Amino acid sequence: MGGRGGPPRRTAPLVPVPVLVAVLAAAGAAEGRATSESQLPGASAVGTGPPPSPSGAAFEETRLHVFTLDYPHVQIPFEITLWILLASLAKIGFHLYHKLPSIVPESCLLILVGLLLGGIIFGAEEKSPPVMNSDVFFLYLLPPIVLDAGYFMPTRLFFENFGTIFWYAVVGTLWNAIGIGISLYGICQISAFGLTDITLLQNLLFGSLISAVDPVAVLAVFENIHVNEQLYILVFGESLLNDAITVVLYNLFKSFCQMRTIKVIDIFAGIANFFIVGIGGVLIGILLGFVAAFTTRFTHKIRVIEPLFVFLYSYLSYITAEMFHLSGIMAITACAMTMNKYVEENVSQKSYTTIKYFMKMLSSVSETLIFIFMGVSTVGKNHEWNWAFVSFTLLFCLIWRALGVFVLTQIINVFRTIPLTFKDQFIIAYGGLRGAICFSLVFLLPPAVFPRKKLFITAVIVVIFFTVFIQGITIRPLVEFLDVKRSNKKQPAVSEEIYNRFFDHVKTGIEDVCGHWGHNFWRDKFKKFDNKYLRRLLIRENQPKSSIVSLYKKLEIKHAIEMAESGMISKVPSSVSLSEYHEGKIKPLSPTEMENMREILTKNLYQIRHRTMSYNRHSLAADASEKQAKEILIRRRHSLRESLRKTNSLSRETPVLAFWLFYRKQFF
Amino acid sequence: LGAALCPGSSPPSPSPLCFPPTVTSEQIEHLHRRFKQLSRDQLTIRKENFDSIPDLEFNPIRGKIVHAFFDKRNLRQESDGLADEINFEDFLTIMSYFRPIEMNMDEEQLDRFRKEKLKFLFHMYDSDHDGKITLQEYRNVVEELLSGNPHLEKESARSIADGAMMEAASICVGQMGPDQVYEGITFEDFLKMWQGIDIETKMHVRFLNMETIAHCY
Numbered sequence: 001m002g003g004r005g006g007p008p009r010r011t012a013p014l015v016p017v018p019v020l021v022a023v024l025a026a027a028g029a030a031e032g033r034a035t036s037e038s039q040l041p042g043a044s045a046v047g048t049g050p051p052p053s054p055s056g057a058a059f060e061e062t063r064l065h066v067f068t069l070d071y072p073h074v075q076i077p078f079e080i081t082l083w084i085l086l087a088s089l090a091k092i093g094f095h096l097y098h099k100l101p102s103i104v105p106e107s108c109l110l111i112l113v114g115l116l117l118g119g120i121i122f123g124a125e126e127k128s129p130p131v132m133n134s135d136v137f138f139l140y141l142l143p144p145i146v147l148d149a150g151y152f153m154p155t156r157l158f159f160e161n162f163g164t165i166f167w168y169a170v171v172g173t174l175w176n177a178i179g180i181g182i183s184l185y186g187i188c189q190i191s192a193f194g195l196t197d198i199t200l201l202q203n204l205l206f207g208s209l210i211s212a213v214d215p216v217a218v219l220a221v222f223e224n225i226h227v228n229e230q231l232y233i234l235v236f237g238e239s240l241l242n243d244a245i246t247v248v249l250y251n252l253f254k255s256f257c258q259m260r261t262i263k264v265i266d267i268f269a270g271i272a273n274f275f276i277v278g279i280g281g282v283l284i285g286i287l288l289g290f291v292a293a294f295t296t297r298f299t300h301k302i303r304v305i306e307p308l309f310v311f312l313y314s315y316l317s318y319i320t321a322e323m324f325h326l327s328g329i330m331a332i333t334a335c336a337m338t339m340n341k342y343v344e345e346n347v348s349q350k351s352y353t354t355i356k357y358f359m360k361m362l363s364s365v366s367e368t369l370i371f372i373f374m375g376v377s378t379v380g381k382n383h384e385w386n387w388a389f390v391s392f393t394l395l396f397c398l399i400w401r402a403l404g405v406f407v408l409t410q411i412i413n414v415f416r417t418i419p420l421t422f423k424d425q426f427i428i429a430y431g432g433l434r435g436a437i438c439f440s441l442v443f444l445l446p447p448a449v450f451p452r453k454k455l456f457i458t459a460v461i462v463v464i465f466f467t468v469f470i471q472g473i474t475i476r477p478l479v480e481f482l483d484v485k486r487s488n489k490k491q492p493a494v495s496e497e498i499y500n501r502f503f504d505h506v507k508t509g510i511e512d513v514c515g516h517w518g519h520n521f522w523r524d525k526f527k528k529f530d531n532k533y534l535r536r537l538l539i540r541e542n543q544p545k546s547s548i549v550s551l552y553k554k555l556e557i558k559h560a561i562e563m564a565e566s567g568m569i570s571k572v573p574s575s576v577s578l579s580e581y582h583e584g585k586i587k588p589l590s591p592t593e594m595e596n597m598r599e600i601l602t603k604n605l606y607q608i609r610h611r612t613m614s615y616n617r618h619s620l621a622a623d624a625s626e627k628q629a630k631e632i633l634i635r636r637r638h639s640l641r642e643s644l645r646k647t648n649s650l651s652r653e654t655p656v657l658a659f660w661l662f663y664r665k666q667f668f
Numbered sequence: 669l670g671a672a673l674c675p676g677s678s679p680p681s682p683s684p685l686c687f688p689p690t691v692t693s694e695q696i697e698h699l700h701r702r703f704k705q706l707s708r709d710q711l712t713i714r715k716e717n718f719d720s721i722p723d724l725e726f727n728p729i730r731g732k733i734v735h736a737f738f739d740k741r742n743l744r745q746e747s748d749g750l751a752d753e754i755n756f757e758d759f760l761t762i763m764s765y766f767r768p769i770e771m772n773m774d775e776e777q778l779d780r781f782r783k784e785k786l787k788f789l790f791h792m793y794d795s796d797h798d799g800k801i802t803l804q805e806y807r808n809v810v811e812e813l814l815s816g817n818p819h820l821e822k823e824s825a826r827s828i829a830d831g832a833m834m835e836a837a838s839i840c841v842g843q844m845g846p847d848q849v850y851e852g853i854t855f856e857d858f859l860k861m862w863q864g865i866d867i868e869t870k871m872h873v874r875f876l877n878m879e880t881i882a883h884c885y
Binding site: 495496498499501502503505506507508509510512513514524528 | 699702706718721723724726727728729730732733737763766789792809810813828832833835836861862871
């Protein structure tokens with residue numbers, strides 16, 4: 001997000017984990033040792049004394065230290081490593097008890113751990129634990145999560161629902177922000193609550209920062225409940241796109257709070273700012289995505305650093321957008337979506353796997369750290385409790401969200417091909433979780449302009465905890481109770497791909513016949529443009545690939561590797577066939593043998609298993625289970641032997657070898 | 669003159685359609701205009717008239733789509749085979765397969781709705797009208813689908829079709845012995861395969877926003 005550089009924050013050093021008491025003790029000792037150079041010779045473990053130096057300060061010199069502990073030297077990387085280690089260990093801990101993640105989303109548990117830690121630090125040191133540094137959050141912790149989400153976003157579904165997502169994100173957030181702001185202002189006017197010093201603008205600013213649905217929280221909660229992709233993409237897409245509006249509103253109201261007079265021109269400037277922030281962010285992302293794709297076109301000699309380009313360019317897009325105070329989240333999402341299409345075809349298989357795994361790892365770590373920090377930062381003295389403000393904030397958040405979703409859906413349903421049912425609306429409203437973004441934003445408020453900042457912090461924390469805990473825990477039983485359509489995790493088969501493609505063409509054709517310019521029309525146009533210009537420029541070996549064929553080839557390669565590994569071709573080929581091959585004369589296969597091979601091929605295809613990305617943050621492609629693979633192999637061996645026995649080939653090996661050659665020619 | 673030749677300038681009432689009439693009169697107006705455009709103000713359309721739609725040329729399964737309009741099974745006529753020409757009523761009948769789903773449909777209606785749409789698709793696959801999609805027909809479909817791709821050999825297309833057929837066999841028949849032969853995909857099997865895909869929501873064209881912008885030449 002842009003423009004959050006408020007007053008420069010003092011970089012609070014991360015306090016070491018007190019559970020590792022030994023480290024703490026040693027650190028304390030080391031600090032004592034390091035600071036005071038003048039030691040009594042007896043106190044340090046020295047060798048028997050060398051003669052004192054001839055300089056005058058002989059009494060101050062230190063003996064040779066056999067064993068030294070120099071903590072401040074490594075303090076920062078050490079603490080960072082410990083935090084990340086703690087976060088990962090906590091994650092392991094949760095998954096050990098296998099029932100737990102299904103009842104309680106991980107985010108809740110992590111916040112609890114953070115609270116515990118914060119409590120320990122507070123108790124041990126009697127001062128507030130370090131608050132999560134907003135810079136650290138926005139510059140380091142948030143981008144990996146958004147990158148991961150954007151890279152694996154189902155683009156087709158996203159663009160099909162783009163209008164709705166955009167509508168919810170922009171108008172919905174505006175509605176929420178202004179609604180919450182104005183109603184809170186109304187509450188503040190009631191003098192019984194002691195809130196009369198909070199102005200309208202301050203309330204509006206508060207409303208704008210608390211109305212933003214948070215992508216991190218949404219991801220964390222929705223990944224476990226597996227609602228159908230359509231719902232998921234609506235809520236998640238909204239959480240991504242509303243960043244633009246949040247940036248603009250936040251900056252707008254913050255500047256308004258600091259300005260004496262507000263002219264009409266400022267409001268127009270605000271509207272113009274919105275367009276610039278949103279569109280600018282997206283353009284930067286797309287541009288850098290293209291550059292990344294173009295770069296990977298030339299990396300076939302240095303495969304090892306291919307993944308690096310993906311990460312560098314996407315991070316660059318984020319911080320470039322931040323530099324211009326545009327929407328970094330939209331930039332990095334656009335970059336990831338653009339890159340995904342082209343980079344996948346340019347990089348090697350290994351690089352692709354590396355990219356996927358590394359991305360998941362980074363985002364997982366980031367998410368864990370964010371939630372733990374949120375817990376830690378909650379404990380402390382930055383709070384001011386006011387029953388009225390806090391409870392009304394929570395109430396208004398819920399009410400306005402529900403109202404907003406309901407009203408907006410009625411309007412957008414007129415334009416949608418598939419109208420959203422009440423169940424969908426309920427889940428969308430209920431899934432509007434707040435999280436770390438509003439948390440960090442509230443900490444960035446300049447205290448000079450906001451004397452009641454602590455009150456805001458408390459209110460934000462209460463709202464976040466409520467949404468993450470209560471809504472996060474209850475959404476799963478609710479989804480089951482309401483019988484919301486879940487995602488069907490069927491493995492895609494080649495036939496399904498064929499059907500889908502066929503169906504697309506039918507629909508496009510009918511639309512053409514009707515003279516109707518629908519979604520398919522635009523998609524077709526884009527595909528043509530893409531094939532003609534973009535792919536030629538950005539992809540190295542540009543063969544217009546059909547998704548059917550690529551899926552089929554992927555499956556076949558996997559199948560062939562399996563077959564080779566299972567030892568099908570383990571027999572040493574007879575010298576007869578080998579010598580023939582070496583002479584460059586491959587025995588021509590009779591038509592019956594060809595037919596056999598084709599039969600073998602088809603017979604053995606039917607157990608193909610291949611899982612594409614289902615929405616699970618923690619796992620990528622799942623391999624076929626052991627038992628299944630073995631069953632396939634046994635079956636294949638049987639059928640191969642059967643058919644070999646049927647043919648009257650001279651030697652057993654020749655068809656097999658020729659079979660392998662046939663394979664190789666076809667697919668490698 | 670065109671109006672006089674048309675079956676009355678007001679389009680026919682939608683009662684010939686079997687299922688509850690949900691195509692509004694506004695939509696029928698749109699479609700009627702389009703029909704007149706395609707037929708060049710004649711009463712009927714022939715296959716050649718479809719050649720005048722420019723965008724349809726790029727569609728790989730163009731032949732099958734046009735064919736579908738003239739397929740007597742889709743036109744709800746008792747006989748089999750292909751009609752030579754269709755009038756506006758038939759045109760509407762075909763278009764009605766692409767109606768959007770409605771909120772007030774009950775389970776049985778939804779099921780019938782879905783079956784109708786899938787039957788339409790099934791007829792497109794099953795070109796020889798024998799009620800089964802054989803391997804050869806399937807191969808035909810895949811070849812046509814991939815025909816836009818000049819780099820692809822025919823062999824690959826055939827292998828893909830074979831593979832897909834085997835998948836269908838495994839879904840419909842289960843484990844097969846090595847000597848069993850799978851005849852072809854019947855309509856029931858076809859239904860099984862499309863179970864996971866909610867066709868009733870995807871298969872429709874929004875007649876609402878139609879403007880006959882795309883002119884024929």
